[in-house]
Amino acid sequence: MKQEERRQQTIQQLLDATKRLVHEIGCQSITMNHIIEKSGLSKGAIFHYVKSKDEIFAWVLQEGVEKTNLRFIDEVEKGKRDFEGPMRKIAEAFSALDQADDMTNKVFVYLLGKEHDPAIAQVLQQFHDRSVALARNWIETGQRSGVIPVTMDVNRTAEMFVVLSLGLRARSSIPGVTPAFTAQDFTKFVVQTLKPNR
Numbered sequence: 001m002k003q004e005e006r007r008q009q010t011i012q013q014l015l016d017a018t019k020r021l022v023h024e025i026g027c028q029s030i031t032m033n034h035i036i037e038k039s040g041l042s043k044g045a046i047f048h049y050v051k052s053k054d055e056i057f058a059w060v061l062q063e064g065v066e067k068t069n070l071r072f073i074d075e076v077e078k079g080k081r082d083f084e085g086p087m088r089k090i091a092e093a094f095s096a097l098d099q100a101d102d103m104t105n106k107v108f109v110y111l112l113g114k115e116h117d118p119a120i121a122q123v124l125q126q127f128h129d130r131s132v133a134l135a136r137n138w139i140e141t142g143q144r145s146g147v148i149p150v151t152m153d154v155n156r157t158a159e160m161f162v163v164l165s166l167g168l169r170a171r172s173s174i175p176g177v178t179p180a181f182t183a184q185d186f187t188k189f190v191v192q193t194l195k196p197n198r
Contacts, residue, residue, distance in 0.1 A: 010049055013039045015063060018056045019103055027057065027110035054114070057107045058123040062130065064104040068093035069134050076141055083147040083195055090138060094190070097168035097183040108166075109173040131162045139194065148194050161190060 017039035021030045032053055036043055050056055071089040078085065096102040108127070114120040135158035142148030164186055171177060 007049065010041060010045055011059065013041055014046065014050065014056050015059055018053070018060060022060075022103060022106055023101075027106055052119075054111065054117075054120055054123070057111055058127075060107045061104060061111065061123070061127050064093070065127070065131055065134060069137075072138055072141075076145075083142065086138070086142070087191060087194070091187045091191070094165070094183050094187045097165055097186060098172050098179060099183070100172045102169075102172065105169045105172045108169045112170065128162065128166070131165070132158050135159075135161050142194060152194070157193065164189075 014035065017035055018030070021034050021038055025034070030053055032043075032046070035053060035056065036046060039046070068090060071092070072086050075086045075089045096105070099105065111120050111124055115124055136154050139148055139152065139154050139157060143150045143152065143154070168183060168186060171179065
């Protein structure tokens, strides 16, 4: 097995084990020993690629964003010049923004509580910046295809979508909240904002 393949396989094992542990015991309770045990990897194999559980949490956070982007790209590459297909793929990812048990939400809130740590602050900034960059790319792709108005301010719109999505993620961890604005409302808002007037 080539080194890059081995690296990808190890990272995937770490991600899978960590996600199972988040569901089973929560972010706060997870230790590196839990991850070693759950993944079946040796301590040396794990620490060859990561320094801490928080680094693995950062990967979990990024994985969700990247999967959404891949689904969007796949839909765009089908060659149809429509709004509905790619938007449906993004909307599928939005559906979990207000769910307390969503993996990305749990990890985001956990890391947000550790923002004083410079390494975590960097992870959160990268997550924000990557989310904005992808939102910008999705809008620009729609503009090039003629399905999103070219007059739209791409930077402001992308930032607004990310701010709202992060707010929904954070709110998901507040017990007892009965939201008036849900992930479904957010999806409708995004669609109404991006869809050209006809």
